[in-house]
Amino acid sequence: MSQATTAAPGAAARGRAGRGRKVNTFPLLAPSVAALLVWMIVPLVLTLWYSLQRYNLLYPERRGFVGLQNYVYILSDSTLQTAILNTIVLTGAVLLLSVVFGTLLAVLLNQEFWGQNLARVLVIAPFFVMPPVAALIWKTMMMNPIQGVIAWVTQSLGLGAISWFQNWPMLSIIIIVAWQWIPFATLILLTAMQSLDHEQMEAARMDGAGAISRFRYVVIPHLSRPITIVIMMETIFLLSVFAEILVTTSGGPGHATTTLTYLIYIRALLSFNIGGASAAGVIAIVLANIVAVFLMRIVAGTLERR
Amino acid sequence: MATLTLNGVRKKYERFDAIKGVDLAVTDREFVVFVGPSGCGKSTLLRMIAGLEEITGGDLLIDGVRANDIPPDRRGLAMVFQSYALYPHMTVAENMGFALRMAGVAKAEIATKVGEAARILQLEKLLDRRPGKLSGGQRQRVAIGRAIVRNPKAFLFDEPLSNLDAALRVQMRIELARLHQELNATMIYVTHDQVEAMTMADRIVVLNAGKLEQVGSPLELYHNPANIFVAGFIGAPKMNLVDAKVAAASAGETRLDLGDGGGVVLPGAEAGLAPGSPVVLGLRPETLSFAATGPFRGIVRVIEHLGGESLYYLERAGGDTMVVKTGEAVFARLGESVSLTVRTERASLFTADGKAIGLRRDNPARAVA
Incomplete structure (x- = not known):
């Protein structure tokens, strides 16, 4: 009995001393490491492997290792440059639109007015519409030159109808994607606005700052961090925009709205060229990582400035 | 520097009256403390003087001029907030010079005035730091510095010491009293702490449920309370x-x-x-x-x-x-x-x-x- 009671503190002391050194963490880490392996590394390695193969589903018998030929072919194809440019234009434009309108809407919705809650829900609603549906709504209900709402409005004003997807394909895609992503920016920035110290705005009022100065010197600096978060999050998703293009323009006319993602789709599922698509995918991964490095730098920078 | 006169000042919200008619004359260079339990309307009254809350009845006169409809920045008053309300992305110097910058004052003059205020508050070494890197007491001093730089007619303090720990509070209390002498300014100070009121005030205004209970010097209130409320509120125990x-x-x-x-x-x-x-x-x-x-x-x-x-x-x-x-x-x-x-x-x-x-x-x- 006495032995048991005296042994207990000793055991506890040993346990304390051994913490962090003796505990085997492998079983605890293994599940997540395994999941990462299955979900990330395996597809990545497979993609790399396929990108070095001649592998076209239409000619399954002509398979074999071709080295970097797929890359050489893709990089010398002008479609890739168009696709990269289109991706940059689409991502940049939507980022710009969603940050500008997101900020303005957040500031507006942060004011007290009648029906504020309903307005907030309505503004955020487009975010919950899935991309193919959103694209279909815009294609058939809004931008259709015959029965679309926009055409009806412009025609009532005597301006005639615009064939959006024919004449302004990239602009149309940008409008649709921005419509979906402005709510996300608004949501993030609105919550940030709500954490803005009330007394800071009042202090600025006492200091003689008008509405515009308060926006510029108090609101914008306060929002700078959430804005970088919005840019980072949206970039991740905007680089992989696909459904909107598939449903509306199918990458055309010509290659006017073919982005990197869409190019991979064309290669893989329209030309059945798995090898070429994989090579394009690897290039996309490299480009996305370059963007990610810059983004992380920006985010780290804004964090440091506090 | 300034006198403030309140004639039957009222604040009516939809449901209730926050301030039920306050008459008060603050003389030049006086240190007046508004004191009362939470919810008595003391902060509301201060904010009405500052111009941050609308006055729904009665008149506010600053130096004899009706100021009810003058916007807050043109009243010539400076306010120190409970949360300090410093601009987190600006340095101490930028914080203190912000009002002058908004008023379009030349950079050299801003620097001189900020330097002067920093000297009074012993903030010279901190001028290019950001508020996030400062201690509570230092932030408090920056907030006061921001007020000093504007050279206001009167200073308004809204519970400025309530976020500080006990030792620092006593120290800042003494510093504020010193500042009042050094700046020779009219000051209105809101607190729920009767010790702060007793130690700093020339005159204490005891508020309860939106009404003045008594106005007088600390010792007058202590020895001759006008009613049981004041008697119970002033003095500890x-x-x-x-x-x-x-x-x-x-x-x-x-x-x-x-x-x-x-x-x-x-x-x-x-x-x-x-x-x-x-x-x-x-x-x-x-x-x-x-x-x-x-x-x-x-x-x-x-x-x-x-x-x-x-x-x-x-x-x-x-x-x-x-x-x-x-x-x-x-x-x-x-x-x-x-x-x-x-x-x-x-x-x-x-x-x-x-x-x-x-x-x-x-x-x-x-x-x-």
Whole structure:
């Protein structure tokens, strides 16, 4: 009995001393490491492997290792440059639109007015519409030159109808994607606005700052961090925009709205060229990582400035 | 620098009246403290003076000019907020110079004025830091510096010390008093802490439920509270309030019956006091002392030794608690049954509905001073 009671503190002391050194963490880490392996590394390695193969589903018998030929072919194809440019234009434009309108809407919705809650829900609603549906709504209900709402409005004003997807394909895609992503920016920035110290705005009022100065010197600096978060999050998703293009323009006319993602789709599922698509995918991964490095730098920078 | 006059100032919200008509004249270079329990409207009143809340009735005059409709930045007042409200992305110097920058003052002049304020507040070494890197006391000083730089007609403080720890609060209190002398400025200061009010104010304004309860110098309020609310709010530990009945009121003295057989004779008389009318006797803890016999009897329940002084909490027969403040010597033990006498010339008397009865002679503390 006495032995048991005296042994207990000793055991506890040993346990304390051994913490962090003796505990085997492998079983605890293994599940997540395994999941990462299955979900990330395996597809990545497979993609790399396929990108070095001649592998076209239409000619399954002509398979074999071709080295970097797929890359050489893709990089010398002008479609890739168009696709990269289109991706940059689409991502940049939507980022710009969603940050500008997101900020303005957040500031507006942060004011007290009648029906504020309903307005907030309505503004955020487009975010919950899935991309193919959103694209279909815009294609058939809004931008259709015959029965679309926009055409009806412009025609009532005597301006005639615009064939959006024919004449302004990239602009149309940008409008649709921005419509979906402005709510996300608004949501993030609105919550940030709500954490803005009330007394800071009042202090600025006492200091003689008008509405515009308060926006510029108090609101914008306060929002700078959430804005970088919005840019980072949206970039991740905007680089992989696909459904909107598939449903509306199918990458055309010509290659006017073919982005990197869409190019991979064309290669893989329209030309059945798995090898070429994989090579394009690897290039996309490299480009996305370059963007990610810059983004992380920006985010780290804004964090440091506090 | 400035006088402020409030004539019947009111604040009406949809559901209730926050400020129910306040008349007050703040003279030049005065340090006025608004004090009251939370929700009494003291901050609202300050914000109305600042221009951050609309005045819904009455007039606010600054230097004799009606200022009700003048926007906050043109009233020439500067405010120090409870949360300091510093701009987190600006350096200390930028924070302090922001108002001047907004007013379009030249950069060199801003730098001079910021430097001057930084010297007064000993912030010179911190000028290019951001608020996030400062301690609570330093942030507080930056907030004050931001006010000083504007060279305002009057300073408004909204509970500026409530976010500081106790030691720093005492230090900042002294610093604020020093600043008031150095800047020679009119200051209005809001607090719920009566110690801050007592130590800093030239005049204290006691507010309760949107009304002025009493306005006067700290000692005036302490010795001659106008009603039970002020008597209970000013002074720590609180004034003892004892229910009593008038036994007899003759020329020169008033005899009170305490109900438990004890009685007290107060010097001075008041014509309206009929025998038998209920009154409340107000006794400051330091005016009570232990004695072999005395009008108040009770059992010692709690003793707090504070070093230089001790507080004894007594339970009287009816269950009421009385507090006695004594020197550091031990006068009684826990559970002991004791008697108390009182310096009757320092006692206050109130009617049953809380108004002070003017038995009072002159102010004893004034007589000494």
